[in-house]
Each structure stands twice: as C-alpha cells, then as structure tokens.
Amino acid sequence: MTTSTIHDIGYRHYDGRRLGRAYVLRSQYVHNLRAAFGLGRPARAKVMPFLLSAVMLLPAAASVAILGFTKEPNALIRYAAYAYTMQVVVAIFLATQAPVIASRELRFHSVPLYFSRPVGHLDFVLAKFGAFVTALFILLAVPVTLLYVGALVTRPDKMKPVMEVVEGENGEMVTGRVQKPDSLVEHTLHYFGGLAGCLLFALVLAAIGLVIAAFTTRRGLGVAAVIAVYMISSTIVVIVQGIAETEANNFTVSGWAGLFSPFNLVDIVQVRLLGAQLTAPAAPSGVVGGLAALAVCAALVAGSIAVLYRRFRKAGLS
Amino acid sequence: MPIIATQGLTMRFPRVTALDDLTVAVEPGVVGLVGANGAGKSTLIRILLGLQPPSAGHATVLGLDIAREGVQIREQVGFMPEFDCLPPDVSATEFVVHMARMCGLPPTAARERAADTLRHVGLYEERYRPIGGYSTGMKQRVKLAQALVHDPKLVFLDEPTNGLDPAGRDEMLELIRRIGAEFGISVLVTSHLLGELERICDHVVIIDGGKLLRSQAVEAYTAASGMLTVEVEEGRDLLGQRLYDQGVSVHPEGRFLVIDIAGESTYDLIRDGVADLGLRLVRLEQRRHHIEEVFATSHTAQPPQPGQAQPAAVGAYGQPPPPAMPGQPTAPAQPDASGQPQPPQDSSATGPQGAPR
Known part of the structure; x- marks a missing residue:
C-alpha cells in the first residue's frame, strides 16, 4: 500500500437492515421539511423562515392581548380571515422557501443521486410536496391556534354582548342590534374550519410556488418569479373585481374573477363550503361557487404534482 | 455470473445513436469502460441503472433485468456521476448520511457508514465543513463516498479522475483499485484515458460511437x-x-x-x-x-x-510496406x-x- 498507512484499517461490509420505501419516503419528507425552515443548513438559511414565522405570530398575539385587555369579543381576528389578512407575509415565505424545496437539487445537479438509489420519482415529488405543504400549514396554523388558545383563556363568550353598528332603513347609522358573542363550541367549530382553510391555503400555495420555483433554477430568479406571479394575479383580480363592481355593478363577474387569485380562491371555499365570513373582495354565490373553487384547487394540486414529476424525471437523466 | 451483460443494447436519440447494438459481458472485478467523449459511456450507465429504457435490446446487472428489476438493481449499486452534484451549503457528513438514508439505511447505521466511508476515501476533519469550500479532489472523494456508503455490490464511477491534478489522479486510481481489491466491490469505471485504466482494471471494454470496439482482459491488450x-x-x-x-x-x-x-x-x-x-x-x-x-x-x-x-x-x-494487418482497424x-x-x-x-x- 502506498500512502494509506492511516486510513488503511480495513473495509467493513454492511450487513445490517435496509429499510424499505416507507422509510426512504419518510426520511425525504423530514429532510425537506427541515430544509424549508433552514434546519441542517447554515444560520443564514434560517433567518428568513424564522423571521417570517415570527412576523406571522405578531398580529395573533396582539389580537389576543387586546382581547384580554379590552374584553371586546370582536378584537379577536377571525380564524378563517388570518391567512388572507397576512397574505403578503405568506407570499414572501412562499417565494423564499419554495426554491429551497423545489430547485436546490436541480441547481446543484444532485437529482440523479436520488434516482440512482431506490427512490421513486413520484415518491421524490410527493415528499417534497408534502413537506412544503406541512411547512406552510405550520406557518398558517400556529398563529390561528394561538388565537384559539387565546380565546380559550380569555373566554370571549362570557364577555358582554356587543352593540353592533348597522345601517338603518333611511341610510343612517344606528347602534342597536345586539350580537351575542360566539360560544366556545362555535369557537371550536370555527377554529377547525380555519384549520381546514389553512390546509387548503397550504396545498394551493405549495402547488403554485413549487412549480414556478422548479422552472426557475437560479435562486434569485425563483424568488422573484413566485412573488411576481402572486402580485400580478392578485392585482389583476382586484382591478377586475373593482371595475365589475363599481362600473358595471356586476357582482357575478367579480365573484368568479376571485378564482384567479390564489388567496381569493381559497377564501371562496372557506366562505361557501366551510361557513366562514367573506374576507376576500368577492366570491361567486352558492355552493356551486364553492365547489367550483374547490375543483380549481384540486386541479392546481394535481397539475402541480404532474408537472413536478415530469420535471424531476427529466432532471434525473441529466 | 457476469456482473453486467448486455445484448443488442441500442439507444437512439432523435439526432444521435448513443449505443448501437452493444453486446458485452463482464465478470466481477474492476472493469474499465473507455471511449471518447460522446461515445455513449454515460448513456450506458443510465440504462444499466434502469433510469432510461433502451430503444432496443436488453441487459442484466448483477443478474437482474434492467427493465423489470430496476429498483432491486439500484438497491445494490452505487453511482458516482461525472458532473458536480454536491450541494455546497451542507457538510460532507450530513450529505453522505442523507444519501445513506435514501438507500434505506436506518439513522444510526447511516451515520456510522457515512463516517466509515468518508474515512476510507480519505476525508477526515474537513468532512464537517460545508462542501462549498472543498477542492476538486475532495469533492471527488465525497462523490465517491456517497456511491459507496450503502455498501453496494457494484459501483458505477463516471470519469472519477476528471479535473484532478496528476497527484490527485494517482490517489483516486489507487482508491478505485482498493475498492475492487480490498473492499470486494466490483467497479465499472469510465474514462477517456486508457493509460490510467491499464493500471487498475482487470478488464477493459472499449466503445466508440456507441459500438463495441473491444472487450478483453487487460493482459490481452498488453x-x-x-x-x-x-x-x-x-x-x-x-x-x-x-x-x-x-x-x-x-x-x-x-x-x-x-x-x-x-x-x-x-x-x-x-x-x-x-x-x-x-x-x-x-x-x-x-x-x-x-x-x-x-x-x-x-x-x-x-x-x-x-x-x-x-x-x-x-x-x-x-x-x-504492406499494412501489417489488412482490414483490421476499428x-x-x-x-x-x-x-x-x-x-x-x-x-x-x-x-x-x-x-x-
């Protein structure tokens, strides 16, 4: 042996257990979920996800604090409205973290290393998709849960009824109608409705973000592309809705236009199928509108997985 | 039993024929696959890994059929690609542990195997630093380690000496020789330099333009x-x-x-x-x-x-003078x-x- 006095201590074969597909899939899922929050990577990779997660919590914490302080039940932000209200922060998280999940392996050409192992193409994509959905769900559901816990602690149901300002028959504002605060049961129902909404937000946003990021391999470009798609879709939809409502007084067009902006889309499902109040500018009426929105969500998710599958399959051959 | 056997293997792309009716069988040991750039070496490896179905013909790796038993093949082989495939922002240890888990090794075993393998390829303290700061030689060693970490029966090494200086080249060749001789792992190593394969291989397969030029034990060539x-x-x-x-x-x-x-x-x-x-x-x-x-x-x-x-x-x-062997070339x-x-x-x-x- 020539130079190998130090590392020549003999090769040992591995005859231990080799776990199957479920373990590999789970390992990938955990790996991607950690990567989404920068865990297992340098400190600078953790800055954005944790900063944004903290920002997401602030309004919820403030809302609970105000509720406790003012004893005013309406001070608590509605569970189903939280994601929509915080959509800019969510969009930034989506833009900065989708490339981490979708294009890191593409950028560094490490995809073939996976597919030369017992890793299936679909498993690879599903692990990424599932991990990113989970990351977004955590981002959205933790503050919503904080709101709910705040409600459980401060008991808004025991607070005094609220005088609601309503529009009188002659157009003048009158305070009169008394709204009873939600009971704890109602809170719980709304909370679970809100969680379902969070999951749907996570699915739809992950579908859009991952596909865009998978085709913009350069990281900066990926971030910009995701932000651009979010801003352009939201802006155009808001403009169309504004024109339809004020100029044409056409609320049908305005409602259906909401399908073309991701946050409005999911809010439609929340309103029409999960019994939430409307947060987005408009929603198509009836259960039909809700089902249509849900169908669009499903198509986005299925289409996204199909596109990602083809994208990574091709990359595995490079 | 041959570790790799192909029969009439053909791979046509829209514009080029990467492999043309390739029939070859090689026995366990260190096998060199030689060809000019574009001769079809990498295509052959992709097909043998079961990643790309051939246009025609069939092949077995470790006695397993590439068309039907791709997953079983991939469980038992390792692959070191020719190109840079390492994420720069993780350490070699983390990367190789992850790759071991992707082969189904349980967490503890993955960590032990990663540490062992990195030591065998000659990476010590530097394995805790991010890969981005490594030299080409060190990166090649990490690539080799990830191919060996799950103790495969056969490794495909695509141009492992690419980009290395003469000293690094010698070390890499010595490592490959040891993988075959001491680790008892069969190796298919590609190169476009015949001279270096002559030193480490038991058998050399030469392809050119997707066609088999020659497949012989090294002694026969010399x-x-x-x-x-x-x-x-x-x-x-x-x-x-x-x-x-x-x-x-x-x-x-x-x-x-x-x-x-x-x-x-x-x-x-x-x-x-x-x-x-x-x-x-x-x-x-x-x-x-x-x-x-x-x-x-x-x-x-x-x-x-x-x-x-x-x-x-x-x-x-x-x-x-009359040509020594009329009709022989190519x-x-x-x-x-x-x-x-x-x-x-x-x-x-x-x-x-x-x-x-």
Whole structure:
C-alpha cells in the first residue's frame, strides 16, 4: 500500500437492515421539511423562515392581548380571515422557501443521486410536496391556534354582548342590534374550519410556488418569479373585481374573477363550503361557487404534482 | 455470473445513436469502460441503472433485468456521476448520511457508514465543513463516498479522475483499485484515458460511437504483439532497406525498426542482415501491445508511445510496406484464429483518413 498507512484499517461490509420505501419516503419528507425552515443548513438559511414565522405570530398575539385587555369579543381576528389578512407575509415565505424545496437539487445537479438509489420519482415529488405543504400549514396554523388558545383563556363568550353598528332603513347609522358573542363550541367549530382553510391555503400555495420555483433554477430568479406571479394575479383580480363592481355593478363577474387569485380562491371555499365570513373582495354565490373553487384547487394540486414529476424525471437523466 | 451483460443494447436519440447494438459481458472485478467523449459511456450507465429504457435490446446487472428489476438493481449499486452534484451549503457528513438514508439505511447505521466511508476515501476533519469550500479532489472523494456508503455490490464511477491534478489522479486510481481489491466491490469505471485504466482494471471494454470496439482482459491488450523492435547503433536504414528487399514487412519508428514476425526465418534474416552489414545490435525484443493502440486509428489524439514520436520517418524505403494487418482497424473485437488479440497496428494508422503512405 502506498500512502494509506492511516486510513488503511480495513473495509467493513454492511450487513445490517435496509429499510424499505416507507422509510426512504419518510426520511425525504423530514429532510425537506427541515430544509424549508433552514434546519441542517447554515444560520443564514434560517433567518428568513424564522423571521417570517415570527412576523406571522405578531398580529395573533396582539389580537389576543387586546382581547384580554379590552374584553371586546370582536378584537379577536377571525380564524378563517388570518391567512388572507397576512397574505403578503405568506407570499414572501412562499417565494423564499419554495426554491429551497423545489430547485436546490436541480441547481446543484444532485437529482440523479436520488434516482440512482431506490427512490421513486413520484415518491421524490410527493415528499417534497408534502413537506412544503406541512411547512406552510405550520406557518398558517400556529398563529390561528394561538388565537384559539387565546380565546380559550380569555373566554370571549362570557364577555358582554356587543352593540353592533348597522345601517338603518333611511341610510343612517344606528347602534342597536345586539350580537351575542360566539360560544366556545362555535369557537371550536370555527377554529377547525380555519384549520381546514389553512390546509387548503397550504396545498394551493405549495402547488403554485413549487412549480414556478422548479422552472426557475437560479435562486434569485425563483424568488422573484413566485412573488411576481402572486402580485400580478392578485392585482389583476382586484382591478377586475373593482371595475365589475363599481362600473358595471356586476357582482357575478367579480365573484368568479376571485378564482384567479390564489388567496381569493381559497377564501371562496372557506366562505361557501366551510361557513366562514367573506374576507376576500368577492366570491361567486352558492355552493356551486364553492365547489367550483374547490375543483380549481384540486386541479392546481394535481397539475402541480404532474408537472413536478415530469420535471424531476427529466432532471434525473441529466 | 457476469456482473453486467448486455445484448443488442441500442439507444437512439432523435439526432444521435448513443449505443448501437452493444453486446458485452463482464465478470466481477474492476472493469474499465473507455471511449471518447460522446461515445455513449454515460448513456450506458443510465440504462444499466434502469433510469432510461433502451430503444432496443436488453441487459442484466448483477443478474437482474434492467427493465423489470430496476429498483432491486439500484438497491445494490452505487453511482458516482461525472458532473458536480454536491450541494455546497451542507457538510460532507450530513450529505453522505442523507444519501445513506435514501438507500434505506436506518439513522444510526447511516451515520456510522457515512463516517466509515468518508474515512476510507480519505476525508477526515474537513468532512464537517460545508462542501462549498472543498477542492476538486475532495469533492471527488465525497462523490465517491456517497456511491459507496450503502455498501453496494457494484459501483458505477463516471470519469472519477476528471479535473484532478496528476497527484490527485494517482490517489483516486489507487482508491478505485482498493475498492475492487480490498473492499470486494466490483467497479465499472469510465474514462477517456486508457493509460490510467491499464493500471487498475482487470478488464477493459472499449466503445466508440456507441459500438463495441473491444472487450478483453487487460493482459490481452498488453500481450506480445507479433512484432519485433530492433535497434542498431548506426545504419538503421541500411538494415531496413535490406530487410525490405528480402520481403520482410518493416518500417522505421524513431530510432528503431519495427518488424513483423512472419516466422522463425524473420529472426534469421535480421541476424544475418545485422551481421552482414557489420552493424552493432543494441536491442532485439518482442514488442508488447499498449492498450492505447486500440485508439491509434480513432479520432482521439492519444499521445503516441515512447519512441514513436517521429512520424516523418514512417514509411521511408521508397514504397510503402504492406499494412501489417489488412482490414483490421476499428473492426469489432475478434481474436484471430490463434486466439491472440490483434489490435490495429501503427503502420495503418493513417489508413482511415485515406492518406497514402
């Protein structure tokens, strides 16, 4: 042996257990979920996800604090409205973290290393998709849960009824109608409705973000592309809705236009199928509108997985 | 049982045919796969990994069919790609542990195997630093480690010496030799440099333009060639001309004469020629093949063998000597009747280009 006095201590074969597909899939899922929050990577990779997660919590914490302080039940932000209200922060998280999940392996050409192992193409994509959905769900559901816990602690149901300002028959504002605060049961129902909404937000946003990021391999470009798609879709939809409502007084067009902006889309499902109040500018009426929105969500998710599958399959051959 | 066997393997892309009716079988050991860039080496590896179905033909790896048992194959082989495939922002340890888990190794075993393997490829303290700061040699070692971490039965190493300096190249070759000899893992290693494979391989497969050029044990490439090298102190051309006039196939090569052995009489003619001309004989030896000679006729510009550096001298003596092996250049491997390999000879080196000698 020539130079190998130090590392020549003999090769040992591995005859231990080799776990199957479920373990590999789970390992990938955990790996991607950690990567989404920068865990297992340098400190600078953790800055954005944790900063944004903290920002997401602030309004919820403030809302609970105000509720406790003012004893005013309406001070608590509605569970189903939280994601929509915080959509800019969510969009930034989506833009900065989708490339981490979708294009890191593409950028560094490490995809073939996976597919030369017992890793299936679909498993690879599903692990990424599932991990990113989970990351977004955590981002959205933790503050919503904080709101709910705040409600459980401060008991808004025991607070005094609220005088609601309503529009009188002659157009003048009158305070009169008394709204009873939600009971704890109602809170719980709304909370679970809100969680379902969070999951749907996570699915739809992950579908859009991952596909865009998978085709913009350069990281900066990926971030910009995701932000651009979010801003352009939201802006155009808001403009169309504004024109339809004020100029044409056409609320049908305005409602259906909401399908073309991701946050409005999911809010439609929340309103029409999960019994939430409307947060987005408009929603198509009836259960039909809700089902249509849900169908669009499903198509986005299925289409996204199909596109990602083809994208990574091709990359595995490079 | 052959570790790799292909039958009529063909891979056509819209514009190129990467593999053309390739039939080859290799036994366990260190196997070299040689070909110019674009000869179809990487395509062959992708097909053998079961990642890309061939256009035609079939193949087995470790006795498993590539079309039906791709997953089982991928559980038992390792792959080191030719290109850079490492994320720069994680450490070698984390990366190799992750890759071990992707092969199904449980967490603890993955960590132990990663540490062991990185040590075997020669990475010590630096394995905790991010890969981005590594030298090319260190990156190649990490790539090798991730291919070995799950203790495969066979590893595919695609151009492992690419981009390495001579010292790094030697270390990598030594490592590959040890993988075959000490680790007991079969290796399929590709390169476009024959010389380095000659040092470490048991068997060399040469493909060119997707076709099999030759598949032989290394000893066969370097066996006696049926030629003599004769060196005299002065009067090389006198002797050459005399032998030529006597009907001996001879041509000058540097300071030597290269003479085809037609039989026992050739030795006598040389002896008599040297004696009659009163020359001082320095060398009379059986010439051995150099593995590179297989490529002497192809477009890869292999450096000529030592002592062959004066092509201007080739083909003196008025008329061209007859080509040593008519019809031989670039023909697929076919040992002649005597079982002795007959690679294309230098004397026909310019044949395919049509240059008259």
